[in-house]
Amino acid sequence: MEGLGIVNYWIVVALMMTGLYVVMTANNFVKKIIGLNIFQSSVFILYISIAKVSGGTAPILTSEAEIYSNPLPHVLILTAIVVGVATTALGLALIVRIRSAFGTVDDHEVQDVARD
Template sequence: MLVAALYNYWIVIALMMIGLFVVILGGNLVKKIIGLNIFQTSVFIFYISVGKVDGGSAPILTEGVELYSNPLPHVLILTAIVVGIATTALALALAIRIKQAYGTIEERDIQTRDSQC
C-alpha cells in the first residue's frame, strides 16, 4: 500500500500527538480540556477508519450485493461523541468552579496556593 493512501491514519497520528502535547505541556486547565478533545477526536477517526470496509455496502438486503459494511463501529462512535460532549461540559463546569475557588485556572498557581494552606 502506498503511504499516501493511508492519509487518514497520518491524520490520526498527528491529532493524537497534538492532543497529547497540549495535555502534557499546557498549564491552563481549559487548554488541557481542549487537548483531551483533540485526542478524543483522533480516537474517533481511528475507530471509524478501522471499521470502514472497502467496497462494502450498507447492510440492506438487495440483490447482487455480497460485501456488507458493519454499522456497529459508527454507532458506537456516535455514542462516544455524546459521552464526550457530556464530559467536556462537566470538565468546563469544574474549571469554572476552580476559577471561583482559586481565582485562576493556571495549574502552577493552583498548586502554589494549595500548598500554602
Template sequence: MTGLEHYNYWIVIALMMSGLYALIARGNLIRKLIGLNIFQASVFLLYISVGFVRDGAAPILAPGVDSYSNPLPHVLILTAIVVGVATTALGLALAVRIHGAYGTIDDDQLDRQRD
C-alpha cells in the same frame, strides 16, 4: 496499492499525539480539555477508518446496493462522542468552580497556592 494504505492511520496518530501533547504541555484547564477533545476525536477517526470499505455505501440498506461500510464502529463512536462531551461538560463545571475558589484556572498557579 499506493503507499496510502496506512495514510489514514498515521495522520490519525499524529492528530492523537498533538491532542495529547496539548493536554500535558498547556497549563490552562480549558486548554487541557480542548487537547483532550482533540485526542478523543482522533481516536474516533481511528475507529471510523477501521470500519471504512472502499466503494461501499453508507450502511443504510437500499435496493441494488451490496457493499456497505461496516456499521459497528459507527455505533461505538456515536456512544463514545456522547461520553466525550459529557466528560467535557463535567470538566468545564469543575474549571468554573476552581476559578471561583482560586481566582485562576492555570495549573501552575494552582500549584503555587498550597491548600
C-alpha cells in the same frame, strides 16, 4: 484508494500525539481539556477508518448497492462521542468552580494559591 486509507491512519497518529502533547504541556486547564478532546477525536477517526469497506456505500438498505461499510463502529463511536461530550462538560464545569475558588485557571497559579 489504498493510499487514502493509510493517510487516514497518519491523521489519527498526528491528532493523537498533538492531543496528548497539549494535555501534558499546557498549564491552562481549559487548554488541557481541549487537548483531551483532540486526543479522543483521533480515536473516533480510528474507529471510523476501520469501518470503511472500499467501494462500499453507507449502510442503508437499498436494492442498488451490495457492499456496505460496517455500521457497528459508527454506532460504537456515537456512544464514545456522548461519553466525550459528557467528559468535556464535566471538566469545564469543574474549571468554572476552580476559577471561582482559586481565582485562576492556570495550573501553576492554582498550586501557588493552594499553598498559601
